[in-house]
Amino acid sequence: MADETRKGVVVEFDFAAMDGGALLYNTTAAxxxxxxIPFDKRAEAEHLAGGNYQGGFAEYFAVVKTKKxxxxxxxxxxxxxxxxxxxxxxxxxxADFRAFVKALAEKGVKVVIATxxxxxxxxxxxxxxxxxxxxxxxxxxxxxxxxxxxxxxRACAHNKxxxxxxxxxxxxxxxVKSALLAGLGAFAVVHEHVAYQDFGGSDEAVEKLDLxxxxxxxxxxxxx
Numbered sequence: 001m002a003d004e005t006r007k008g009v010v011v012e013f014d015f016a017a018m019d020g021g022a023l024l025y026n027t028t029a030a031x032x033x034x035x036x037i038p039f040d041k042r043a044e045a046e047h048l049a050g051g052n053y054q055g056g057f058a059e060y061f062a063v064v065k066t067k068k069x070x071x072x073x074x075x076x077x078x079x080x081x082x083x084x085x086x087x088x089x090x091x092x093x094x095a096d097f098r099a100f101v102k103a104l105a106e107k108g109v110k111v112v113i114a115t116x117x118x119x120x121x122x123x124x125x126x127x128x129x130x131x132x133x134x135x136x137x138x139x140x141x142x143x144x145x146x147x148x149x150x151x152x153x154r155a156c157a158h159n160k161x162x163x164x165x166x167x168x169x170x171x172x173x174x175x176v177k178s179a180l181l182a183g184l185g186a187f188a189v190v191h192e193h194v195a196y197q198d199f200g201g202s203d204e205a206v207e208k209l210d211l212x213x214x215x216x217x218x219x220x221x222x223x224x
Contacts, residue, residue, distance in 0.1 A: 005165075006108075006110055006160070006161060006162075006165065007108070007109050007110070007165045007166065007221045007223065008109060008110040008111070008112060008156065008159065008161035008162075008165065008166040008167075009104055009109055009110070009111050009112065009166065009167050009168075009169060009187075009217060009221075010112045010114055010137075010152060010155045010156065010159075010161075010166060010167070010168050010169065010184070011111065011112065011113050011114060011169040011209070012114055012146075012147065012168065012169060012170045012171055012175055013089070013092070013113050013114060013115045014085055014089075014115050014116055014117070014171075015145065015146070015170065015171030015172055015175065015189075015191075015194075016169045016170055016171035016175075016188075016189040016209065017092050017093075017097050017113075017171075017189070017209050018088060018089065018092035019171075019191040019192075019193060020085070020145075020171060021145055021171060021172065021191055021193040021194040022191065022192070022193040023081070023084055023085070023088060024077075024081055024144070024145055025041065025044055025193060026084075027077060027080045027081045027084050028044065028048070028077050030080075031073065031076055031077055031080065035066070035068055035073075037061075037064060037066050037068065038064060041193075043060060045196065047059050047060035047063070048060065048144045048145070049144055049145050049146075049172075049174065049194075049197070050143065050144065050145060050146050050172070050173075050174035051143065051144055052142055052143060052144070053073075053074035053077060053078060053142050053143070053144055054070050054071055054073075054074040054142070055070075056070075056144055057070035057073040057074055057077075058070035061073070074142070078116075078140075078142070081116070082116055082117055082118070085115065085116060085117040085122075086117050086118065086121055086122055089115070089117060089122050089125055090122075090124075090125040093125045093126055093129070096208060096209060096210035096211070097209055097210075098128075098129060099210060099211040099214070100209040100210055100211060100213055100214045101113075101129055101134055101214075102129070103211055103214035103215065103218070104214050104217065104218070105131075105133040105134050107218055107223050108133070108223075109133070109217075109218070109221065109223065110133055110134075110135075110159065110161060111133065111134045111135070112135055112137050112155055112156075112159045112161070113126070113134065113135065113136050113137065114137045114138075114139045114151075114155050115136065115137070115138060115139070116138070116139060116140055116141060117138070118138070119136040119137070119138045122136070123136060135159060137155055137158060137159060139151050139154070139155060143174075145172055145174065145194070146170070146172045146174035146175045146178065147175060147178060148178050149178040149179070149181035149182040150182070151178070151182075152168050152178060152179050152182035152184050153182045153183075156182075156184070163182055163183040163184050164183055164184075165221075166184050166185070167184060167185040167186070167187050167203070167217055167220055167221060168182070168184040168185065168186050168187065169187045169188075169189065169209065169217070170186060170187070170188055170189070170202075171188070171189045171190075171191060171194065172194050172197055173188075173194065173197030173198040173199045173200075174197065175188075176188055176198075176199055176200070176201050176202045177201065180201050185203050185220055185221075186201060186202045186203060187202060187203055187204055187205075187206075187213075187216070187217055187220065188202040188204070188205040188206070189205075189206055189207070189208065189209060189213075190205050190206070190207060191207075203220045204216050204220070
């Protein structure tokens with residue numbers, strides 16, 4: 001049962017705390033190059049961003065007229081991206097991110113760090129942060145560069161938080177919209193790769209997660 005007074009923050013670590021959008025693009029571009037399929041940032045934005053992996057690849061493959069299967073491409077990208085995340089995450093758990101998390105936890109906010117990576121393998125990178133108030137949570141989304149509204153709801157339910165008392169920290173315009181649909185507040189981190197997206201509706205948009213970002217979220221949650 002959720003704590004009806006506990007306030008929480010669900011951090012989409014892969015795309016907010018780190019520039020997962022660029023990492024995902026590079027992962028996809030490498031796979032497309034191996035299969036001799038043309039691909040660029042415009043193709044990603046038009047056919048893949050914010051949508052289902054397999055559906056997006058099916059749409060794009062029809063445009064470029066390749067016989068490659070969308071199901072295999074979706075599986076390959078998801079697997080490769082997971083491995084890329086495991087390699088990149090330790091460097092992203094930097095001093096700024098640690099200050100961000102600690103400032104929230106010290107005020108009694110539960111921080112859920114959501115990732116697509118294997119949480120057992122990346123847990124050592126978060127040494128000194130995790131505990132009752134700061135937890136890792138795995139969300140194996142099939143959405144390209146974001147998550148749908150139900151993922152935010154699952155993260156809250158799994159971690160005994162009420163969505164109406166929680167803020168989603170997301171790294172895409174699509175994440176802002178899905179968080180709002182799920183009934184959470186939305187706090188955006190805008191990395192260069194996704195800056196073209198519509199972040200309208202977010203309570204605030206910043207360039208990185210640090211102590212200043214934590215203070216902004218505390219204001220959103222109305223915590224002194």
